Amino acid sequence: MDKQERKRILITGAAGFLGSHLCDRFIAEDFDVIGMDNMITGDLRNIEHLFKLPNFEFYHHDVSKFVHVPGKLNFILHFASPASPVDYLRIPIQTLKVGSLGTHNLLGLAKSKRARILVASTSEVYGDPLISPQSEEYWGNVNPVGPRGVYDEAKRFQEAITMAYHNVHGLDTRIVRIFNTYGPRMRLNDGRALPTFIAQALRGEDLTVFGDGNQTRSFCYVSDQIEGIFRLLFSDYAQPMNIGNPDELTINNMAREIISLTGNQSKIRYVPLPIDDPKQRRPDIRKARRILNWTPTVNRKEGLLQTINYYQQMPPEELKQKNFTYYNQEQ
Structure with missing residues (x-):
């Protein structure tokens, strides 16, 4: 693809587990990729193989602060967040800030760039579920003041503000609810x-x-998860969608x-x-099967x-x- 025709994508949390695999996928799809990470839980070794490529650049930045990216942007993938209980018990305030302030900053960036944005939510929005499997219509069973509440409520707020930008500003948004994923590069x-x-x-x-x-x-293998996220980004579906292995x-x-x-x-x-x-x-993935024609294969x-x-x-x-x-x- 000619550089003038290449689509440009910002991936936050780029040095993390899923973020680094997403960088690989979009490089393979011949995008210009901007990786962004504050390295609070990321590891540069996950993306160091990309530094030599002309269509990859890296910004060491905390998205909870104002985010500026010069030039055009076609897509934003917001994957910046601590993602394990150890992390959000160790850094609870940063976890809340990246889900709230960070998401707000990136939605504003998407609005100014007229870019499509996909935000990474998780099955934590369901809390300790009272039904199984969990469908997207289930509202969850969450303790907002428990030790996991900083992550659960950050993700629930993230979904709410994303839908508000979609409904009020007409922003082109996607929300993926990620269930347990594993594979190389997990910390x-x-x-x-x-x-x-x-x-x-x-x-x-x-x-x-x-x-x-x-x-x-x-547990969903990482390549299956990345494929589901990729298909959701390029779908026309704006409501939250489960991606996981049932x-x-x-x-x-x-x-x-x-x-x-x-x-x-x-x-x-x-x-x-x-x-x-x-x-x-356990995810209910009927929507992913029907709308994305996606199902885990590994x-x-x-x-x-x-x-x-x-x-x-x-x-x-x-x-x-x-x-x-x-x-x-x-x-």
Whole structure:
């Protein structure tokens, strides 16, 4: 594609897990890509392979402050946010600010540039759900003042202000509700179950499972998630849409699968369940199937083997770093 014809896209949270994979995808689609990240949870190693490319540039910037990007912009993907319980317990105010002030700044930028904007919401808007699977029409069961409330309510506000800009200003918006996603570039020590389990198994340690391990999650491989987001961006659908894998399993079973796939003899050790930890997570993806013609294609074993291989390639001293935890402080 001629440079004059190339579409230009801003991706916030570009050095993070999903943000970096999105940068790769849009580079592969021959876009001019601007990555933006304040590096509070990002890792430049995720995108360093892009720095040499003429159609990639990087801005080290916090989107909670005024965002200026010179020149035209056709699209904005807002993926800047802490994304694990460890992060939003450690930096709760920054989590709230990026979901509110950051989203407001980027919606304003999209309005001034006449750009389409897709914001990354998550299944956390459903809180600890009382129904399963969770459809987009479910309003959720959220504790706004609990430890997870800073993330849950930031995402709920993010959706509300995005729809307000869509309805009041006619802004071209998209909202993706992301369910548990895994794959290469997930931070090893971010406290989430899957990377924690893999790291513990590779170190020959016991796997720490919260509660009784019967709570469920539905894990989507990163390439499937990126494909769903890509299709949603170029669809005509402005309402929130679930993108995730409806293949549900218990945390106990996930731990056993990882022990088996790593070939180690780790055991399971149970620790207290954190406050407001969701008991069920399973997306209803009927809208994604119907509107986007999207469905996950990577089976869990294949995805887990790819992810385990990624961690096995890490420097030994990095793999030895202990994972953070977020135990229920009231117990």
